[in-house]
Amino acid sequence: MKDFISIKFKVWRQDSYESRGSYEEFILERVSVNISLLEALDQLNEKLIIQNIRPITFDHDCREGICGSCGFLINGQPHGPKKATTTCQLYMRNFKDNALIILEPWRAQSFPIIQDLSVDRNALDKLIIAGGYFPTETGKAPDANLIPISPEKAFSSFETATCIGCGACVAGCKNASSSLFVAAKLAHLGQLPQGINGKKDRSRKMRKQMNIEGFGQCSNNLECEAVCPKEISADWISWMNKI
Amino acid sequence: MNNCINPNLPSGDVEGGWQKTIKNLTNIPSESKNKFQIIIVGCGLSGSSAAATLAEEGFKIKLITYHDSPRRAHSVSAQGGINAARSPEEERNKVVIDQLFKDTVIGGDFRAREASCQRLSEISSSIINQCVSQGVPFAREYDGTLATRRFGGAVVSRTFYARGQTGQQLLYGAYQALLRQVKLGNIELITKRDVLDLVIVNNVARGVITRNLVNGNLETHKANCVVLATGGYSNVYYLSTNSLKSNATAIWRAHKRGANFANPSFTQIHPTCIPPAGSYQSKLTLMSESLRNDGRIWLPKKINSQDDPENIPEHERDYFLERQYPKYGNLVPRDVASRRAKEICEKGFGIGFGGKGVYLDLKDSINKNGLKVIKAKYGNLLEMYERIVGEDPTKVPMKIYPAPHYTMGGLWVDYNLMSNIGGLFVLGEANYSVHGANRLGANALLQCLCDGYFISPKTITSWLANNKEIDNKKVDEACKEALNSVDKKIKVLLKIKGDKPVDYFHRTLGEIMISKCGISRNRKDLEFALEEVEKLNKNFKSNLKIPETNSGLNVELEKALRLEDFIELSKLMIKDAIEREESCGAHFREEYQTEEGEAKRNDDFFSHIAVWEFNSDNNSHIRYSEELNFKKIGLNTRNYK
Numbered sequence: 001m002k003d004f005i006s007i008k009f010k011v012w013r014q015d016s017y018e019s020r021g022s023y024e025e026f027i028l029e030r031v032s033v034n035i036s037l038l039e040a041l042d043q044l045n046e047k048l049i050i051q052n053i054r055p056i057t058f059d060h061d062c063r064e065g066i067c068g069s070c071g072f073l074i075n076g077q078p079h080g081p082k083k084a085t086t087t088c089q090l091y092m093r094n095f096k097d098n099a100l101i102i103l104e105p106w107r108a109q110s111f112p113i114i115q116d117l118s119v120d121r122n123a124l125d126k127l128i129i130a131g132g133y134f135p136t137e138t139g140k141a142p143d144a145n146l147i148p149i150s151p152e153k154a155f156s157s158f159e160t161a162t163c164i165g166c167g168a169c170v171a172g173c174k175n176a177s178s179s180l181f182v183a184a185k186l187a188h189l190g191q192l193p194q195g196i197n198g199k200k201d202r203s204r205k206m207r208k209q210m211n212i213e214g215f216g217q218c219s220n221n222l223e224c225e226a227v228c229p230k231e232i233s234a235d236w237i238s239w240m241n242k243i
Numbered sequence: 244m245n246n247c248i249n250p251n252l253p254s255g256d257v258e259g260g261w262q263k264t265i266k267n268l269t270n271i272p273s274e275s276k277n278k279f280q281i282i283i284v285g286c287g288l289s290g291s292s293a294a295a296t297l298a299e300e301g302f303k304i305k306l307i308t309y310h311d312s313p314r315r316a317h318s319v320s321a322q323g324g325i326n327a328a329r330s331p332e333e334e335r336n337k338v339v340i341d342q343l344f345k346d347t348v349i350g351g352d353f354r355a356r357e358a359s360c361q362r363l364s365e366i367s368s369s370i371i372n373q374c375v376s377q378g379v380p381f382a383r384e385y386d387g388t389l390a391t392r393r394f395g396g397a398v399v400s401r402t403f404y405a406r407g408q409t410g411q412q413l414l415y416g417a418y419q420a421l422l423r424q425v426k427l428g429n430i431e432l433i434t435k436r437d438v439l440d441l442v443i444v445n446n447v448a449r450g451v452i453t454r455n456l457v458n459g460n461l462e463t464h465k466a467n468c469v470v471l472a473t474g475g476y477s478n479v480y481y482l483s484t485n486s487l488k489s490n491a492t493a494i495w496r497a498h499k500r501g502a503n504f505a506n507p508s509f510t511q512i513h514p515t516c517i518p519p520a521g522s523y524q525s526k527l528t529l530m531s532e533s534l535r536n537d538g539r540i541w542l543p544k545k546i547n548s549q550d551d552p553e554n555i556p557e558h559e560r561d562y563f564l565e566r567q568y569p570k571y572g573n574l575v576p577r578d579v580a581s582r583r584a585k586e587i588c589e590k591g592f593g594i595g596f597g598g599k600g601v602y603l604d605l606k607d608s609i610n611k612n613g614l615k616v617i618k619a620k621y622g623n624l625l626e627m628y629e630r631i632v633g634e635d636p637t638k639v640p641m642k643i644y645p646a647p648h649y650t651m652g653g654l655w656v657d658y659n660l661m662s663n664i665g666g667l668f669v670l671g672e673a674n675y676s677v678h679g680a681n682r683l684g685a686n687a688l689l690q691c692l693c694d695g696y697f698i699s700p701k702t703i704t705s706w707l708a709n710n711k712e713i714d715n716k717k718v719d720e721a722c723k724e725a726l727n728s729v730d731k732k733i734k735v736l737l738k739i740k741g742d743k744p745v746d747y748f749h750r751t752l753g754e755i756m757i758s759k760c761g762i763s764r765n766r767k768d769l770e771f772a773l774e775e776v777e778k779l780n781k782n783f784k785s786n787l788k789i790p791e792t793n794s795g796l797n798v799e800l801e802k803a804l805r806l807e808d809f810i811e812l813s814k815l816m817i818k819d820a821i822e823r824e825e826s827c828g829a830h831f832r833e834e835y836q837t838e839e840g841e842a843k844r845n846d847d848f849f850s851h852i853a854v855w856e857f858n859s860d861n862n863s864h865i866r867y868s869e870e871l872n873f874k875k876i877g878l879n880t881r882n883y884k
Contacts, residue, residue, distance in 0.1 A: 042525055082630075132419060150383065151384065
């Protein structure tokens with residue numbers, strides 16, 4: 001494999017929510033195969049800045065796959081071609097020399113575009129605000145070992161709690177549904193003994209908010225599961241539907 | 244000035260000091276609490292937990308963050324776990340509390356206040372109760388009780404964890420408590436804002452100036468008091484394990500408005516990170532230290548070796564940690580492991596890009612325990628490594644190198660977590676409190692949650708109860724002045740119109756800082772670094788290029804504002820490292836070491852916290868010191884040989 005490759009980027013450019021967008025093409029040469037796609041965009045942006053062209057805007061922060069900031073469509077796929085991998089963890093060795101990489105923002109009515117590849121995912125927070133928590137308050141907690149939890153239950157709850165709120169499940173769904181995001185939160189809380197009581201109430205509130213925020217109904221295509229960088233199973237949607 | 248460095252410690256015994264302090268704090272009747280507006284900057288573990296708790300009590304909160312959602316704060320990246328002193332038998336409680344206290348003080352190499360470390364240890368158990376009741380899915384034993392594991396620098400098993408994502412799970416617990424209060428109307432969530440200045444009236448914090456990152460507008464926010472929970476400043480080094488946007492701007496602006504900075508040079512370097520792979524590298528990823536339990540660290544005996552590691556025979560490998568530390572081997576403390584790796588790489592034995600890497604080899608452990616056992620233990624870590632490096636670490640030795648990871652230094656606070664500016668509270672990594680010169684593994688998450696859930700809500704309430712009067716006219720004047728000064732600062736940067744992007748200068752700053760004020764330091768290099776940073780500063784101010792934009796959204800401007808503060812902070816870090824003529828914890832001065840090459844403290848002259856005051860009249864710094872006294876634990880030296 002070559003150590004350096006050339007890439008042709010085709011990127012969605014849009015100044016703001018109100019303005020019209022279009023694709024722009026850029027050729028980037030001498031891209032090390034050992035850097036990430038976001039680092040290749042950094043490299044491209046440095047070139048643009050020197051030419052006094054506005055750099056490409058994209059969301060990112062931790063660059064180790066856990067904060068959930070990054071994410072856009074890479075050749076039509078949320079987070080790109082690699083399974084269980086966020087955009088920031090996608091390395092250039094996954095692309096061939098002279099490859100064309102098309103970058104577009106998440107497309108969903110509930111995620112308005114801010115600029116270029118950056119969208120507003122505030123709607124996901126609104127779903128949690130509607131009821132994705134226990135009503136416990138600081139200083140009033142009983143002893144943590146009072147209610148035993150089996151390791152299997154704890155681990156299963158943990159697995160659904162690993163959702164990073166990136167929005168890929170919404171972007172991957174043809175109905176732009178947030179079913180997997182909501183199901184994951186309900187399953188995280190509802191599997192724990194502390195959460196059995198409020199299960200129905202949480203489900204009702206969060207699902208109502210899904211409609212308010214403009215997310216669509218579950219399309220049953222399971223694309224959400226396929227694109228989830230944390231591999232959260234779509235079975236939890238069926239689990240949610242039985243609450 | 245001296246009364247400004249009064250740490251307000253509880254009198255009498257270290258044990259029970261916090262309970263005694265609480266008794267003397269003033270409360271506010273619940274129904275009057277909503278008359279007080281509190282601004283909290285930062286939404287990580289300490290900021291979110293403080294916001295949720297203060298809102299539950301009835302205060303009006305504005306939570307300000309540059310993230311789009313509080314769930315993204317850098318606390319989310321913490322892998323390992325959280326320490327807590329818990330014992331099923333009540334009579335053993337004191338013993339385990341003493342153990343955690345002792346490990347924290349000794350880990351910090353006697354450069355933190357005993358009383359604060361004691362409080363951390365005493366509160367720790369209630370943190371676990373709190374988190375479990377929020378639904379944090381900690382790992383469990385077969386009988387359903389909470390599981391623990393051992394962590395570096397500890398002989399006991401007291402670290403609670405949720406696989407390798409403990410920080411994420413604790414943050415989501417606090418985030419959910421926070422959003423519940425948003426729903427109840429007690430918290431206003433203000434996202435996508437950078438805090439660029441503080442509003443201070445008569446030495447009391449009364450507000451902040453923010454820049455809206457989407458439309459570029461400058462805004463003022465007034466309050467009865469301000470809490471900074473903005474994290475650490477490892478990004479001074481450009482390449483670090485921190486998230487890319489982590490920055491020092493809020494604490495640095497506070498410092499320039501009069502808040503003292505404590506021990507800025509105390510920074511922790513993590514020995515096991517994935518080394519840089521090319522010139523556009525943007526961050527370094529941490530690989531859990533636990534790998535050192537099963538990995539043997541080595542380098543080729545041949546200088547500048549380009550051979551594939553699989554082809555290097557056993558007798559041509561130098562297992563340098565095992566050779567130098569026969570007793571602890573690959574498990575020597577973080578700073579020792581980092582220093583030895585740096586030294587040997589600088590002699591030309593390093594491997595990988597720029598010769599900055601050493602091998603961590605799992606082969607022997609795989610042969611002994613089987614591939615299955617190793618995969619079960621480190622599964623997700625090994626996958627992460629393979630994604631980033633493109634090599635299977637069970638077949639090819641891993642490449643690792645030390646990277647800046649955590650900053651113990653921060654704004655000086657007293658026992659009540661208040662800076663020397665009235666009503667300016669500082670929490671979590673942003674303050675200097677319990678970690679001394681080196682933070683104990685799994686104590687970072689603990690400190691954040693102690694500060695946010697249990698300490699600051701009480702001390703903030705008490706301060707507000709005793710400081711109700713606000714001079715609104717003066718506050719408005721101060722807001723105007725601060726807003727104008729931010730506006731001016733931005734215009735100056737935009738006017739430079741040079742030819743180099745921000746990252747060019749940031750990378751250069753990082754190179755100076757990591758080579759001269761990083762893993763090990765000496766006077767000559769530090770003095771040279773100070774000149775280099777000064778040169779860089781001039782270059783930055785005359786050659787920076789920020790491209791023109793049509794809207795207020797301007798990422799390059801955001802970065803430039805952060806870098807300007809990092810450059811100034813770097814100079815103070817270097818000065819602090821020069822003045823501290825001893826080695827302690829993570830601060831290693833080559834001039835002060837034992838014959839075995841170990842850190843040599845100088846307790847006669849440096850058993851104190853260095854407290855730096857900014858003098859705006861002549862743009863200079865004055866160094867004061869706060870003496871440390873050890874009543875419960877005797878000063879002694881660690882020995883890992």
